[in-house]
Amino acid sequence: MWIRQGILLAFSAGFVAGENGLNGWLRYASLPEAQRQQATSIPSVIVALNSTTTSPVYVAAQELQAGIEGVLGAKLQVLHEPEVTASSLSVLVGTVAAYTSKYGNRNISSLIADGYWLSVKAGSVIILGQNERGALYGAFDYLSRISQGNFADVDVVSNPDAPIRWVNQWDNLEGTIERGYAGPSIFFSDGLVVKNLTRVSQYARLLASLGINAIVPNNVNANPNLLTAENIEGLGRIADIMRPYGVQVGISLNFASPERLGGLKTFDPLDATVIKWWTEKTEALYKRVPDLAGYLVKANSEGQPGPLTYNRTLADAANLFAKAVQPFGGIVMFRAFVYNHLADWTVWRADRANAAVEFFKHLDGKFLDNVVVQIKYGPIDFQVREPASPLFANIPLTNTAIELQITQEYLGQQSHLVYVGPLWKEILDFDLKVDGKPSAVRDIVAGRRFNKKLGGYAGVVNVGTNTSWLGSHLAMSNLYAYGRLAWNPKQDAQALLQDWIRLSFGHDRSVLDTITKISMESWPAYENYSGNLGIQTLTDILYTHFGPGPASQDNNGWGQWTRATSTHIGMDRTIANGTGNAGQYPPEVAKVYDNIETTPDNLILWFHHVPYTHRLHSGKTVIQHFYDAHYEGAAVAQTFAPAWESLRGKIDAQRFDEVLFRLKYQAGHAIVWRDNICGFYHNLSGIPDEAKRVGNHPWRIQAESMALLGFKPTGVTPAEAASNFTAVATARNGTGEAVATLNFPDGTYDVAIAYYDILGGRAHYGAFINEEPLLEWYGNLEDRLGHAFSEKLDGHSATRVTIKNIDIKKGDVLKIIGLANGNETASLDYVAILPRGIVD
Structure with missing residues (x-):
């Protein structure tokens, strides 16, 4: 060896007890003494109105026992046949129906499915769910409050904003995870469901604490072999493990399974033999998993098989599955991510962003009532900046759900800190003004705007075997924010972040302030040093989707085009001269986006093809904004690691060092991004940087x-x-x-x-x-x-x-x-x- 060991990274000498991230935000860490003293009346016993060990109410009682002991140091007995009354100093948890049968009427008529009532008063805590899952959610709410030192009396009814609150894993049967950055699958290995499902149980606990009610464990690019008898039994074991936490299991289907697995000569959705095959396979699934949430389908997208092979519609395909699961109460989540990935880039009016509306608008009203069209938040593919998808405004007769990506496929893949809660809030709060009426995206997907019974959220998540779950401890803020926003999208992204910080890292004010600052700065910084003004994330779309590669966007069939030339840049999505994408929005929104004078700067290159010398509302030219923004974003990224280092000794050593390593890496890679993008457009345009930074590195x-x-x-x-x-x-x-x-x-x-x-x-x-x-x-x-x-x-x-x-x-x-x-x-x-x- 050349030099002394240990120079590269000095390990933290902090005194905080070590943690590996496995408990996420459910650490139940002991409160500082000053805060514990604020808990003047600690309940003396836990009363659970269900003694069945697989019941979410039973699980809630166990969780309450562990949480109160961890936070307050008091180990409470759990009673299932109590000799105490509900008015005693107790934590009582159960359903409204169970409470009424034991103690008399407790009419909380405002509760809906999965909702709960939480009452805290002078040491007496009552948690009642409309169903057992709701009771568990209420228990987690109470534990979140006391874990953050909040002992205030409360009387609150909390209902989910939408009935569908799912996560989609993209796990493959052999154990890999598509767009996974945290190790192999916790669900699958070597073509089968894994034997040891301990991590699956721990994952279900995290999901339940956020109000997530279903999971699809397998990739949307599905393997037909998931439907073998052995794997159906494995799915049953997964469902058995997750059921006590109120998390149902759904599965993603390969549309061609009748042919590839069943040996049929066709997978035509209107063929009688195909219908029979899917009906029988669905019956077999529900026999083993009677509470199967339903199916997720990706069809005719990116080479996946689908009904268009037989000149059938996407509604024909969705309804095939909807009829199969309907007798069992299941639903079908049908992805709107359908587009031609072999598009002709030489055609000026060609536009992948138009695909969702083109494929689905004419089918509005033709889907069965248990079909939900699952729509990515923007028209392209989880970019750092996109407008809200116009499809939300174009299928009012159809149930919809919004697809958000927790895994940072285009946003640094968990090697870069990017807190995306603010990005999601911008989309959810956006008013599409359908028919001139208020039409926030959040109200459309919840079903309120168009009076639909189904709708909600699907979060693409890449949880793996890494003990930090997502590969990065700080990335867990995104999973937390997703679950909380799916429950109530009106919540503030920074407030949610700070809840997560207190639960994950403790109550030190400097810890709270520092992580808040770097996290809230992270999305704007990443947008600045990757791709801004609506040009998309300028990554290499033909390879790993990680590092910079602006040239890869154009001159191929994938449709993530920038139309960059030596003089101009940006997609022309105007109505008269461009692809017409602006016209897919309702008139009030279309009018804004179609006019270059009213289009906001942060979407100017999404909707308009302009000279590099075009002046923005800010007064800068497009090219100078590019140079300035990339330098500013990279400069902000340099501040993250020093800010984190100021917390040495206030965060346990393992998590401190692992986060510090990533932030130092991000600082270096942000400069790689800056130099690549600035150099590319400097060379392409020939326009110098007014500040003389690009291409000039005297050090x-x-x-x-x-x-x-x-x-x-x-x-x-x-x-x-x-x-x-x-x-x-x-x-x-x-x-x-x-x-x-x-x-x-x-x-x-x-x-x-x-x-x-x-x-x-x-x-x-x-x-x-x-x-x-x-x-x-x-x-x-x-x-x-x-x-x-x-x-x-x-x-x-x-x-x-x-x-x-x-x-x-x-x-x-x-x-x-x-x-x-x-x-x-x-x-x-x-x-x-x-x-x-x-x-x-």
């Missing part, structure tokens, strides 16, 4: 300009993924040495080293000043981060390490040694010698 030493031994200059793809368009790399299994004499004034500097970390090995690096070791590290990010990794030198694999506070004198010699490993070459882009306060 950098380009690797190709160093004295090289074993390293050779190499191009990268795209070229902007390397500073000065060139990197250096060793041969496979080779060794390289890069040396430079430093020509900077004497002083204290930060030394940032840009390199590439690709799949296939763990290259070994060392950095030295005058032969004295600075840093030793490995290209092992794939062991520490969960995003989709690259096998080549590009914007996905580009990254940086930084060594702080190094004393440097003019004439000092910097040397970097790299040892390739396996299929990973050692590679370098540049070294930045940064005075204090300079970000580069």
